[in-house]
Amino acid sequence: MDDATERKLTLSHLWVAFGAFILACFMGEYQVLERSGLISALDSPTVYFASVSTHGVLMGFVLTTFFIMGFGYYTATTSLKMPVWNLKLAWVGFWISLLGTVMAAVPLLTGKASVLYTFYLPIQAHVAFYFGAVLLVVGSWLWCGIMLVMFSQWKKSHPKQPVPLAMFATTANALLWLWTSVGVALEVLFQAIPLALGWIDTVDAGLARTLFAWTLHPIVYFWLIPAYIAFYVFVPKQAGGFLFSDEVARAAFIVLVVFGLPIGFHHLYMDPEQASGWKLLHGIGTFVVSLPTLVTGFTVIASLEIAGRLRGGKGLFGWIGTLPWTNTMVLSVILSLLMLILGGFGGIINASYAMNAMIHNTAWVPGHFHLIFAGTTVIMYFAIAYYLWPVLLRKPLFSNSMALIQLWTWFIGMGILTTPWHVLGLLGQPRRISTVVYNTLLTLAWKPYELAMIFGGLILLGSACLFIYNLVKTQLNPAPAEFNQQIEYADPIHPVESIPEYLNDFKLWNRVIAVLMAISFGVPILQFFFMDTFGSPAWGY
Amino acid sequence: MQIDSIVQRCHDLAGKTVDFLQDFIAQMRTVHVDSLEQKWIKIALLIIGLLVGIITIDAFFHGVNPPSKVETIDSARLHLSKEFAESNLGVQLDDKGAIVVRMVAGRYSFFPKHISVPAETKLTFRWVSMDVLHGVHIPMTNMSTMIVPGYVAEITTSFPKPGEYPVLCNEYCGLGHNHMWSNISVIAKEDWQAPTHTIANKEANNG
Ligand code: HEM
Ligand SMILES: [Cu+2]
Ligand SMILES: [Cu+2]
Numbered sequence: 001m002d003d004a005t006e007r008k009l010t011l012s013h014l015w016v017a018f019g020a021f022i023l024a025c026f027m028g029e030y031q032v033l034e035r036s037g038l039i040s041a042l043d044s045p046t047v048y049f050a051s052v053s054t055h056g057v058l059m060g061f062v063l064t065t066f067f068i069m070g071f072g073y074y075t076a077t078t079s080l081k082m083p084v085w086n087l088k089l090a091w092v093g094f095w096i097s098l099l100g101t102v103m104a105a106v107p108l109l110t111g112k113a114s115v116l117y118t119f120y121l122p123i124q125a126h127v128a129f130y131f132g133a134v135l136l137v138v139g140s141w142l143w144c145g146i147m148l149v150m151f152s153q154w155k156k157s158h159p160k161q162p163v164p165l166a167m168f169a170t171t172a173n174a175l176l177w178l179w180t181s182v183g184v185a186l187e188v189l190f191q192a193i194p195l196a197l198g199w200i201d202t203v204d205a206g207l208a209r210t211l212f213a214w215t216l217h218p219i220v221y222f223w224l225i226p227a228y229i230a231f232y233v234f235v236p237k238q239a240g241g242f243l244f245s246d247e248v249a250r251a252a253f254i255v256l257v258v259f260g261l262p263i264g265f266h267h268l269y270m271d272p273e274q275a276s277g278w279k280l281l282h283g284i285g286t287f288v289v290s291l292p293t294l295v296t297g298f299t300v301i302a303s304l305e306i307a308g309r310l311r312g313g314k315g316l317f318g319w320i321g322t323l324p325w326t327n328t329m330v331l332s333v334i335l336s337l338l339m340l341i342l343g344g345f346g347g348i349i350n351a352s353y354a355m356n357a358m359i360h361n362t363a364w365v366p367g368h369f370h371l372i373f374a375g376t377t378v379i380m381y382f383a384i385a386y387y388l389w390p391v392l393l394r395k396p397l398f399s400n401s402m403a404l405i406q407l408w409t410w411f412i413g414m415g416i417l418t419t420p421w422h423v424l425g426l427l428g429q430p431r432r433i434s435t436v437v438y439n440t441l442l443t444l445a446w447k448p449y450e451l452a453m454i455f456g457g458l459i460l461l462g463s464a465c466l467f468i469y470n471l472v473k474t475q476l477n478p479a480p481a482e483f484n485q486q487i488e489y490a491d492p493i494h495p496v497e498s499i500p501e502y503l504n505d506f507k508l509w510n511r512v513i514a515v516l517m518a519i520s521f522g523v524p525i526l527q528f529f530f531m532d533t534f535g536s537p538a539w540g541y
Numbered sequence: 542m543q544i545d546s547i548v549q550r551c552h553d554l555a556g557k558t559v560d561f562l563q564d565f566i567a568q569m570r571t572v573h574v575d576s577l578e579q580k581w582i583k584i585a586l587l588i589i590g591l592l593v594g595i596i597t598i599d600a601f602f603h604g605v606n607p608p609s610k611v612e613t614i615d616s617a618r619l620h621l622s623k624e625f626a627e628s629n630l631g632v633q634l635d636d637k638g639a640i641v642v643r644m645v646a647g648r649y650s651f652f653p654k655h656i657s658v659p660a661e662t663k664l665t666f667r668w669v670s671m672d673v674l675h676g677v678h679i680p681m682t683n684m685s686t687m688i689v690p691g692y693v694a695e696i697t698t699s700f701p702k703p704g705e706y707p708v709l710c711n712e713y714c715g716l717g718h719n720h721m722w723s724n725i726s727v728i729a730k731e732d733w734q735a736p737t738h739t740i741a742n743k744e745a746n747n748g
Binding site: 205527 | 565568569571572573574575577578581582585586588589592593595596597600608609610611612613614615616617672673674676678680681683685686687688689690691692693694695705706707709710711712713714715716717718719720722724
């Protein structure tokens with residue numbers, strides 16, 4: 001199948017994603033430098049908060065959304081072996097999302113939207129920022145629609161056959177994202193934009209936070225699922241083995257989507273506008289949803305072990321040494337898992353209801369999510385890019401050894417950046433500050449950690465530049481005459497011939513989600529309409 | 542008649558649910574799960590159950606709960622409210638002799654800017670915002686809460702160790718967020734003196 005058009009579509013999405021990424025990496029390094037107070041000339045809260053807002057939006061919303069869309073299109077077309085449905089619509093989605101990105105970037109970069117990527121009301125940004133965010137999301141909804149259509153078209157023409165795992169997981173992510181984005185969409189459409197345009201005078205800040213929390217948790221699974229897809233469908237083959245279990249993988253994705261959605265209140269543990277019963281309920285759900293991650297860890301490690309043993313590894317740990325460490329996909333998954341294990345311990349503390357009070361909104365929190373998001377997740381985005389670039393361009397990767405150095409330095413840099421960041425949190429440093437002006441002894445202990453972070457950031461920035469350089473060089477290289485690398489999906493040890501319909505479809509699960517969402521968000525949202533609440537007027541910053 | 546038809550419907554629904562569950566379980570039994578993987582899933586579920594058990598027991602029996610008293614207040618008119626009028630802020634004893642600390646967060650400080658409280662004593666903090674979202678944390682303690690405009694954040698805690706502590710805003714509230722902090726002195730229990738005026742805590746505050 002000649003998929004030239006799909007390859008172009010995918011490449012365009014991925015370039016927007018990585019363009020946003022490298023820009024934001026420069027901002028990240030500026031931020032750690034500014035925060036440390038090392039260079040007093042840099043000191044400016046105005047510039048700093050414009051930068052953090054842009055950095056957060058570019059990393060959290062632009063890199064991820066464009067990456068997921070681009071990767072999703074190519075996964076769909078190659079795993080289902082059919083062209084992307086309604087290519088024109090896909091391009092419309094691309095341009096809408098890009099327009100939204102630009103529309104939000106202008107106020108962000110000019111300091112008209114220094115509200116951080118969480119834009120908590122009643123602080124207000126320029127209205128273009130909200131419209132930009134809406135367009136970015138609307139574009140991604142078109143992607144979701146296309147994924148759902150392709151999924152059901154394939155099922156229709158292949159009755160009773162299991163949908164390829166890669167596409168099953170991609171569709172799960174599309175469904176997850178549709179549900180996830182509703183919360184923030186309600187907040188922006190019914191609160192932020194009407195307030196910014198002066199149609200309403202006040203908003204309920206508690207309701208706004210509740211709606212945002214609806215989105216804030218599952219969005220991290222939206223970001224994470226591409227990494228899990230790579231774990232399951234690329235890693236085993238790249239390592240030279242087989243996928244340990246295809247059916248359990250499907251179940252894991254289902255549990256992730258179903259239980260990932262109704263648990264957002266762990267972001268509101270410290271909030272006064274929700275009662276403790278609801279918080280506890282969401283807290284329990286938060287622990288339940290660690291199950292698919294534990295299962296995924298097991299399956300990936302088991303798949304790696306199979307590969308290592310097939311390659312001659314012996315003994316309890318001998319198989320680790322025989323893994324192809326110079327394969328970018330395999331190296332990435334190992335580093336990714338290491339960061340996941342470290343980050344997982346931190347996550348247990350965050351999720352623990354009462355322990356959370358010690359670290360809530362301290363520097364611990366950005367430390368934790370850089371480790372797990374910029375580390376565990378993004379390193380798999382790199383791996384996927386290294387894997388897809390030769391396929392998309394029909395050219396070999398410019399340099400594999402450069403890619404290996406890049407992955408190692410990302411891992412090391414992330415360790416040096418996030419370890420002191422966690423410690424700073426335990427030492428009481430709040431997140432989201434641009435300088436330390438508190439006149440207390442406590443702050444003396446913070447200095448060395450802030451300096452270490454500059455160094456970690458520098459390594460990460462260098463690593464990010466290597467990544468982009470490698471991709472650009474690959475693209476600019478002349479095309480060799482015969483180079484036709486195709487994407488290869490891993491085979492499970494036990495081929496799945498038939499599968500229960502419940503593990504091959506989302507209709508039932510969609511209904512389960514609806515019920516769970518009604519239970520966990522119904523009363524907590526409705527309460528705002530039955531209580532005597534007092535709205536807040538808009539504030540600048 | 543009507544009752545009968547409702548009963549009939551419930552009956553049908555129950556029947557359908559049972560059918561569905563039976564079918565669901567029967568189908569799931571056909572799934573191949575490796576025995577090692579089954580063991581791992583059981584272990585994982587056990588760990589999860591343990592953690593869930595701990596936080597649930599903590600919440601129910603030890604009263605370990607975050608600030609969650611869903612109580613509203615008009616943040617725009619705090620100065621007109623009885624409870625958070627300027628003269629009423631800070632540390633007070635209520636009519637039962639319990640210590641209540643009323644604090645207002647506003648860009649860019651916490652008011653009053655300095656308070657003294659006794660160590661090893663139960664303190665009830667009541668925080669309100671007069672403008673935007675703030676957060677407050679006294680480092681090295683679990684005195685932490687978000688302060689959402691429109692709501693009173695109430696939290697009960699005690700400080701084991703005497704000393705001077707900073708009170709830091711930990712949610713971005715504008716370009717001056719860095720500067721938003723105040724001080725609290727935690728004084729040994731026996732050295733602490735109760736404030737002279739005591740005001741009853743029973744007024745409604747939805748002023
Ligand atoms: C060069 C490497 C990076 C450095 C040095 C860096 C540094 C920073 C700093 C200093 C902040 C401000 C945190 C605070 O105010 O408490 C920040 C925020 C943030 N970073 Fe990074 N970062 C880097 C890469 C990344 C990556 C790769 C991602 C994700 C893909 C990411 C996602 C975020 C997000 C979402 C925020 C917003 C947090 C907030 O608003 O509180 N960063 N980063
Ligand atoms: Cu979350
Ligand atoms: Cu603040």
